Amino acid sequence: KDILRRNEELAAEVRELLRRSGVRAFDIMGSVGSGKTTIIEQLVDMLKAEGVRCAAITGDVAGDCDYQRLVQHGIPAKNINTGKQCHLDSHLVLHALENFNLREIDVLFIENVGNLVCPADFPLGAEKRVVVISVTEGDDIVRKHPLIFQLADIVVLNKIDLAEFVGVEPQTVVKDFRKISPNGKIFLTNAKSGEGLAEFKNALLS
Amino acid sequence: KDILRRNEELAAEVRELLRRSGVRAFDIMGSVGSGKTTIIEQLVDMLKAEGVRCAAITGDVAGDCDYQRLVQHGIPAKNINTGKQCHLDSHLVLHALENFNLREIDVLFIENVGNLVCPADFPLGAEKRVVVISVTEGDDIVRKHPLIFQLADIVVLNKIDLAEFVGVEPQTVVKDFRKISPNGKIFLTNAKSGEGLAEFKNALLS
Numbered sequence: 001k002d003i004l005r006r007n008e009e010l011a012a013e014v015r016e017l018l019r020r021s022g023v024r025a026f027d028i029m030g031s032v033g034s035g036k037t038t039i040i041e042q043l044v045d046m047l048k049a050e051g052v053r054c055a056a057i058t059g060d061v062a063g064d065c066d067y068q069r070l071v072q073h074g075i076p077a078k079n080i081n082t083g084k085q086c087h088l089d090s091h092l093v094l095h096a097l098e099n100f101n102l103r104e105i106d107v108l109f110i111e112n113v114g115n116l117v118c119p120a121d122f123p124l125g126a127e128k129r130v131v132v133i134s135v136t137e138g139d140d141i142v143r144k145h146p147l148i149f150q151l152a153d154i155v156v157l158n159k160i161d162l163a164e165f166v167g168v169e170p171q172t173v174v175k176d177f178r179k180i181s182p183n184g185k186i187f188l189t190n191a192k193s194g195e196g197l198a199e200f201k202n203a204l205l206s
Numbered sequence: 207k208d209i210l211r212r213n214e215e216l217a218a219e220v221r222e223l224l225r226r227s228g229v230r231a232f233d234i235m236g237s238v239g240s241g242k243t244t245i246i247e248q249l250v251d252m253l254k255a256e257g258v259r260c261a262a263i264t265g266d267v268a269g270d271c272d273y274q275r276l277v278q279h280g281i282p283a284k285n286i287n288t289g290k291q292c293h294l295d296s297h298l299v300l301h302a303l304e305n306f307n308l309r310e311i312d313v314l315f316i317e318n319v320g321n322l323v324c325p326a327d328f329p330l331g332a333e334k335r336v337v338v339i340s341v342t343e344g345d346d347i348v349r350k351h352p353l354i355f356q357l358a359d360i361v362v363l364n365k366i367d368l369a370e371f372v373g374v375e376p377q378t379v380v381k382d383f384r385k386i387s388p389n390g391k392i393f394l395t396n397a398k399s400g401e402g403l404a405e406f407k408n409a410l411l412s
């Protein structure tokens with residue numbers, strides 16, 4: 001389809017622009033409410049403490065809740081409302097980048113729209129694609145959405161502190177992920193306490 | 207667009223077929239892992255005990271996890287894999303109905319694909335459209351996805367037993383919902399224990 005080909009062309013433009021500017025960008029996908037913003041907030045604080053200059057693009061169907069949370073952390077950010085579209089695309093990202101002075105940014109987090117289906121087909125030109133899910137969504141999530149997990153560079157299984165309350169064994173999810181992505185990396189985290197985030201951050205920036 | 211118009215036409219066919227057969231159908235939408243299947247399982251058990259004959263259609267991108275869970279409850283069911291499509295549509299439902307003897311069914315649950323965006327645009331011809339979300343997804347869910355909540359006949363805010371662990375006040379979500387849908391009904395439930403489900407069932411079948 002033309003839409004997907006056009007998206008690939010613009011993703012290549014995004015990748016080239018980011019490469020020339022020395023910006024490392026990460027596409028943070030995942031289900032609604034899995035903890036994407038909380039994880040970005042935590043990573044931004046950790047990276048700022050190391051002198052790394054962060055920025056963010058937030059994608060949501062409506063509203064600017066995530067944008068407001070991230071600017072509280074003192075970083076430049078841009079909000080994109082996608083309306084009826086349930087994913088970000090490289091055209092939207094390319095335009096959003098015009099709002100930043102890329103020379104002053106080291107790491108750019110792109111928080112995608114909460115959705116485990118359509119974002120898979122729309123690469124944004126980021127260095128790595130991350131999928132954040134949470135144990136509270138059940139243990140069959142990977143089996144049900146194989147495509148997005150096959151293309152993920154890193155998967156984060158968040159809210160492990162709640163596993164016992166929903167009757168989910170995190171290792172079930174880990175096994176499912178290893179079956180479809182033997183080389184993919186998966187991290188178990190509690191974004192509220194910070195548990196597991198240092199390992200995830202290191203894998204992201206390695 | 208032609209796709210949406212065609213969907214409306216087939217939804218009208220579905221509605222007419224169900225009306226003639228005396229089947230009451232409910233479109234259960236909501237976010238990934240919010241508790242849709244667990245709620246349907248509980249309602250099926252409750253209704254069977256009252257002599258109500260139930261059936262189900264399950265929509266998922268891949269796999270038949272939900273289908274397998276529902277047939278354990280001794281009801282006829284049909285699984286639909288939507289592949290790249292992140293929502294069910296009335297064409298898929300119309301064909302799925304061919305697998306049932308509608309004369310022997312009183313209530314049909316249609317579990318839609320987990321997604322808070324695209325299912326809004328694809329009515330299936332059901333009597334009521336329900337949106338199931340859970341407190342573990344955060345308290346800003348309604349603000350972020352106004353469209354699907356505006357068209358919902360009933361909203362279920364599930365997993366209220368976990369509210370304190372994610373720092374969410376359920377009344378925040380209720381207030382947001384009332385703002386955009388003054389006449390819409392919202393029920394707070396714990397699908398694991400059954401709390402709140404009798405009230406939801408009565409509103410659904412009223």
Ligand SMILES: Nc1nc2c(ncn2[C@@H]2O[C@H](COP(=O)(O)OP(=O)(O)OP(=O)(O)O)[C@@H](O)[C@H]2O)c(=O)[nH]1
Binds near residue numbers: 032158159342
């Ligand atoms: N207990 C617990 N709660 C968490 C954790 N991570 C996030 N939360 C809570 O989960 C809810 C959703 O977190 P967000 O960070 O807003 O999730 P998100 O993926 O950005 O959500 P959307 O952008 O709306 O798709 C919030 O109430 C968080 O406080 C965790 O590891 N453990």
Ligand SMILES: Nc1nc2c(ncn2[C@@H]2O[C@H](COP(=O)(O)OP(=O)(O)OP(=O)(O)O)[C@@H](O)[C@H]2O)c(=O)[nH]1
Binds near residue numbers: 138367396
């Ligand atoms: N603590 C708690 N756990 C729940 C509740 N409802 C569902 N769960 C758990 O949440 C997880 C997801 O529930 P499902 O019923 O599979 O959710 P779903 O919406 O059908 O999921 P998908 O079809 O994959 O989108 C499972 O591990 C359930 O046991 C609840 O009210 N409280």
Ligand SMILES: [Mg+2]
Binds near residue numbers: 036037038066111
């Ligand atoms: Mg967010």
Ligand SMILES: [Mg+2]
Binds near residue numbers: 242243244272317
């Ligand atoms: Mg389900």
